[in-house]
Amino acid sequence: MLKPTSQAKFIFATLAALTLPMAAHADGERIAVFTKNQTNPFFQYVRLGAESAASQMNAKIQHYVPTKPDSIPEQISQVEDVVVKRPDAVVFIPVDNKAMVSSVQKMNAAGIPVVNVTDRIESGQIVSFVGADDFSLGLETGRFMLKAMGGKGNVVIIEGVKAALSSTNRVRGFRKALEEFPQVKVLASQPGNNQRLQALQVMDNLLQTHPQIDGVFGTNDAMATGVIEALDAANRKALVVGINGTKEAVDAVKAGKMLATGDYGSFLQGCFGTMSAIRYLRKMPVEANVVFPASLITKANIAAFDVPAEKLVCPKWESLIATK
Amino acid sequence: MNDTQVARPLMRLITHVPGVTWVLLMLILVFSSLSGNFLRAGNLANIGEQSVVLLLLALPMTFVIMTEGIDMSMGAVLSLTSVVLASTLVATGSIALALSAAVLIGLAFGVFNGGLASWLKLPPFIVTLGTMGVAQGLALVATDGDSIIVGTQLTRLYTTQFLFLSLPMWLAILSYGAFHVLLQRTRFGTYVCAIGGNRDALTLAGVSAGTYHVAVYALSGAMAGMAALVLTARLSAGHPSAGIGMEFDAIAATIVGGTSFERGKGWLLGTLLGVVAVGVLRNGLNLLNVQSAVQVSCIGLLVIAALLFDGLKDRA
Amino acid sequence: MREPPLLELRGISKTFPGVKALDDVSFSVYPGEVHMLLGENGAGKSTLMKVLCGAYKADLGQFFHHGKQVQIDSTAAARELGIAVIFQEFSLVPYLNVAQNIFLGREPSGYLPGTIDLKRMHVQARRILDQLGLSLDTHTLVHSLGVAQQQMVEIAKALSQKARILVMDEPTAALSDRECERLFSTIRQLQADGVAIIYISHRMAEVFSMGDRITVLRDGRRMASLMTGDATPDQLVQLMVGRSVDMSYARNFCAEPGELLLDVRNMSASNGVHGVSLKVRVGEIVGLAGLVGSGRTEVARAIFGADRVTAGEIWVCATRFAGGPEQAREAGMALIPEGRKTQGVALTRTVSENLGLASLPKTFPNHLFDPRKARQIAQALIQRLRIATPSPERNVQVLSGGNQQKVVIGKWLQAGSRLFIFDEPTRGVDVGAKAEIFALLDRLVAQGASVLMISSELSEIVHVCDRSYVMKDGTIVGHLQRAELTEERVMHLAVGQGSI
């Protein structure tokens, strides 16, 4: 009932399982990488980063992605299965920073080192945390847009999935930025659930009630681009910012449709998360806490980010120290 | 007409064995041969524990479907009750209290569904689709999308071993037993079958079919509350979207297990097999580290394959 | 005068939106009496029964049990009084076993509340089945039983209620004569035990052989109550239909049949029939007799292409026929199936939709559907077949059994069929409509069509058919020409004693 390709995978996987001894060793460590879903480009970049890092340090990557996007029960099950398989280390993006604590503790109990990426887990022992600060991203992107608006006018917020931490923090950041610009009025804050179509239709509807919208803050790029489509269709103009720095957002910024997008450093998160894991196994020093400073992708610095995914390669570990 | 012999228990079992049984056997064969870890006690325990929540949902779902109904709200109610359970536990520190709160909320939703479906004769699909939204909304309103961490006491309960099995496993086993008895040896079970099979017959026999019909949905709601206990313990947190979409898994497991949407045909053991099959598949594919995208397709293929077996059997 | 009646109804009236179903009906039944209840479909029999068993609540009227007034406002109350009903639409649950069905709603309780004492239930079920001389396994799921067996289970269900008053609605409709005999003996036995029996039937033979008293209903009113001795068939029919109907179904039998229309050669089919050969010529009505379950319906379905033919050949008008119902329709065949409500008409669609269903390609060759035209056609058929319906836009549901049957026939008339296969055309059809249907058959063959007719009522076979095949165990065991066609000979062949 399986396609030939996946049968091939079976065989490969079993070979791997048989040939590789359990203990850690200087080479070919098996790193299990957990991401939230297969549909959001952000996690694709994380996975690419992880693979690039692994190939540089010749370790092996195994990806674990819930079949239902962001499904908590499924990620828990996957952790349980991984504990059975005992990889040398785990690079872990929890689908929920609280609900996954028990799973992290399971891995701790099994003695598998865990590097926490993107969303900071509430508790449980981790080798290191590698991620960006959603709050300051929201703050910086917001600030940038509000400045561009000349500190006055009307804005709307398109929220992400209610249950997701990153969205909430980004909104919090943006609201903080708003405090600096008292003349800016928030007309509405409505849910787009990280879905392009929903964001678009929500924007459609908001455009009806609000004749004057000067700025839109989308908590991720997919929604921001959805908003842009809505604006185009209605022949309305407004400054739009998103967060994540995905390919399409970069293109939109280049085309001048989007004002800016917060750089979430997804690829780098994959790189340094994986590097930290491997370095830890190889008894090399690692940073306990790597948080990328919030940076923006704007027309000014666009060139640096306009690189196709397959061309991306992880920078050296040392460059990380330099950025701090 | 020699159908008469067909119905003798043994023969009945053989002719009733749904395709899922064979699929399950094949899966076990494949995985145990491909992955050394698969048959380890630890891993089998995994599969078991991963299947508990789904089983607790699929059992009542089987009853609901036997009444020619459906309960789309189950997943959302599960999420809501897990939130309720968690917050009550945090507030009072009493598991018993928390559980009863969750079960009560579930019950309330069940009665509402059943009432509309049975007394007002509204189509269950759309009704429960509506209550699905209501439950989701309430869960979000209650938590503002945040999850509620519960203390270690629940986790301790979850991991407690008793006669080689963890408590959740025992809960699953007991529930299955209870439902089996309910279906085979009680009026309730008989009437569940009758509601789907020939409601008028039941009414003419002086039984208030409506009440039992509502009771079926109430049961499904209450079981969602039960499942919430296991789920919350598993997450050691209540989460407003933890159960989303689980109703579909439950329905799939039920139908694949040989229960039909028509004329009150149901088979509880089939449901159990269906649940286990899904658990085994996911676990096995993870052990073999099959690419997630392929995993997604495999689940679909499992469902279709199981049905195909049934189709062949019927044609034979 | 004898003791007060076991049950007496006085001035019962029941009105539904639009119709007065029962109008001041009085009715009584004594212990040990078989009281026949006659009337055309829609005369109010079933309503009266529903009132009796508490399913409906009478608007007016009183009930007296052993002479003292009682209330029957719920099925429970009715059961209190020992009233049990055998409905014509089976009240069985397909995926419960025989025992569970017999005791539905009255399961013997186990130790714990709500539980059932399975062992006791099956033992008791066994006892009742033995009483009826049935060898059924009580664990059999009902959906795997044939119609006749289901009917017997239905009867067992009523008996199990230790009823003092037993109401039967055409209990023999689905039974072969042999099974009928067994039922009758059971009834006599119950009679002897002082059980009062209210018996609804359309079969005159039964009415006179079983009945002590006869009550005739028409349009919700009681026309008469008379002792069987004082009644004659014609008189009863007149009371029922309000006009006299010729009961002999006299028809001018076809002297020299036309060319061969249907020729089935040694056919076997997936549904179990084997080695069936039969011929039907233009202008003939050919019978297909046999006990229920002998494979008559299966033969009909196989010929029509509804079930797969595994061996042998079917020739229609000298051309080899193969394929499904669609091809059968093209070939000019028509099937008027046994299960009218489930296979004959689409209950929740309108009369005109049903009438048009089989002839869509013929009426609208360019696939464009024209409601007005469909309507005119329906109108024409309604008049031609005298179908009693308020309008072509009414759902078939509301029509009486006889009229539904006419709709099925009309559907095929419109399709221009030449070979009509009737499977129990008069089941659940009242005397008046029965006569009309047979008259229709006669007209059909007169106009150059031909008919293959399945019937469990030997009298029908004998009176109506030019010749008849007899089936047993899935194959044809005999072929009787007009001259040799008698109920006895058919029966002999059907039960397999001696052959011709």
Place this chain on the structure above:
Amino acid sequence: MSYDANLMKARLGNLMGPAFYRVLAAAALCVALALVNDAFLSTNNLLNVLRQASLLFLLASGLTLVILTGGLDLSVGANVGLSACVAGTVMQSTGSIGLGIVSGLLCGTAVGLVNAALVTVLRLPPFIATYGMLWALHGVTYAYMAGATVHGFPPAFRTLGSGYLLGVPVPIYLMTILLGVGTFLAQRTTFGQEIYAIGTNPEVARLSGVPVRRRLFFAYAASGVMAGLASLVYLARLNSAEGDIGEGLTLPAIAAVLVGGASLFGGSGTLAGTLIGALILTLVLNGMNLLTIHANWQPLVTGVVLIAAVLIDNIASRRTESRA
């Protein structure tokens, strides 16, 4: 009542179906919204609502046909997802609008044919067979897109989704055409008659010489084609596609059909009804945005409206029955 009056009534019934009271519900909803928000009744907003409804309707129309036969197609959403991704990628790589459109339609049709085969040839129960397909398709889509996003299509193509013609959005024209053609097909062709008969009682239809399986096959295939068409409109509207574009489209579509008065047991329901259903669902979303109802409450409100819609209709129609 005279025959012609009867006929008229029947005709009206055919057009409105049992959805008549839902029309009132929708109207009531409009009035309520108009009262609380003056922007609602603006031509722009009404067009906007219609455009959003048309997207839903495109998907629901094919589904209506399937549900009329007493079946169900849970894979329409996933089908849209895959078809959109295929069409998008083809259009990008070849740069040809025509090829993109064709590939999208072909993909949708192919999926429809598979469903049709599963249900009619292999005789699998539709609900669960198409549910299996849903998973299979999601898997294929994820694998095909590998987390990437395809975006930026030629304006000519995008008019299909976001363009205007004489001041009216193009999708609305599509919807109108579809409604006309579909209603004609259902009410004025023998095919439609046969579909209704099959939905009411397949055995009766079969024994009347109706080619049941061929008709069913067509119904599921058609649902696939419609999904393909819908995918193109979505694509043109969003101007981009990712793996999860199809998620969460199916249930609203089914809801639209059922709220529109169709029964899952088949044989009853009309396209006009489905349109009403789609409108009700869209109005709710539109209204919630116009009134900027807090995100947390939105699913709840939608749920309540769903139930209310069927409840009102149920009670009202019962009243009329008892009067008749």
